[in-house]
Amino acid sequence: SKKNQSYHIVFSQCVLDDAWRKEMLEEMQRELSFYPHVDFTLYDADGSSAKQIQQIEHILQKPIDLLIVSPNESEPLAPVVDRTYRQGVPVIVVDRKTSTEHYNSYVGANNYQVGKLASLVITQDNTDNNLRGKVIYITGLTNSSASIEREKGFTDGLKEYISNDNLIRLVGNWQPESAPTALRNLDRHTIEQADYIFCFNDPMAFACSQYLDSLQLANKPRIIGVDGLYGPKNGLNHVINKSLFATIHYPTGGKETIRTAMAILTKQEYQRNIDLGTMIIDSQNVHLLNDLEKKVSDQYADIDRQQIILNKLKGINKLESIK
Ligand code: FRU
Secondary structure, three states: OOOOOOEEEEEEEOOOOOHHHHHHHHHHHHHHOOOOOEEEEEEEOOOOHHHHHHHHHHHOOOOOOEEEEEOOOHHHHHHHHHHHHHOOOOEEEEOOOOOOOOOOEEEEOOHHHHHHHHHHHHHHHOOOOOOOOEEEEEOOOOOOHHHHHHHHHHHHHHOOOOOHHHEEEEOOOOOOOHHHHHHOOOOHHHHHHEEEEEEOOHHHHHHHHHHHHHHOOOOOOEEEEEEOOOOOOOHHHHHHOOOOOEEEEOOOOHHHHHHHHHHHHOOOOOOOEEEOOOOEEEOOOHHHHHHHHHHHHHHHHHHHHHHHHHHHHHHHHHHHHHO
């Protein structure tokens, strides 16, 4: 049977050096530990589409069984991902998409919905349904599908509530510093007129919050982010500390991705689209969520400790059998 066949999975990640991507990788590795016969190789494109294209071209020179890819930008990555798929290599797209449909499965939350929920935070906060002040939003890398879809959902959601000249669009690039950099294009008065700033991820949102603190404005706009990760420097904690007014939960899907990969490789049924779900996190539910996440994180720590003990015991058994 194929049970003990070894598989080679390659993961082309658009960026690695941020909390959200590290969490995704940890989830993948935890799930992969159930499949010791799987050979897993990670490529980090460091936020460069050119580098990611080169890396996938390099990957395709050797036989692989499955490609997992989170495309840095949609259009530039489409041709090489399409080519992979046409060569008969199964492709799982995670978080960000290419501009085509040539993949076996997409794993991610609905980014249009993420943007829509961010607009809902604002309209529900304004019960008179009339936004008099300004709303600023700061995008991610504008050619990333996640940014394109979040923007569409957000602007659609606000359409009936705000005039065009009160909605200010600034361009960011997912990196935290890109938020204050974008805000420096506005004068202090304009920022002071804003009631809300929606940043397309929590790292930008937190950098934005710190920048606004440094300006010591009479009124600090309410900041909304995306991701809602657990941990001292992450979104849940920023909502607890009130640096952020709210964030939109955006799961990484690391575990679901590996499960889907194994289903494809072992010829089991799998879903074409795995919608991970999303939700608003604000002062109402953040403590509950944080407690739940803490429990999960403690349990993982326990499992890791058990693993160490098991390995030690195995070592002891080996020594005894040598005797
Ligand atoms: C991490 C990240 C997340 C964001 C996602 C969008 O690299 O910027 O913060 O939600 O990518 O693709």
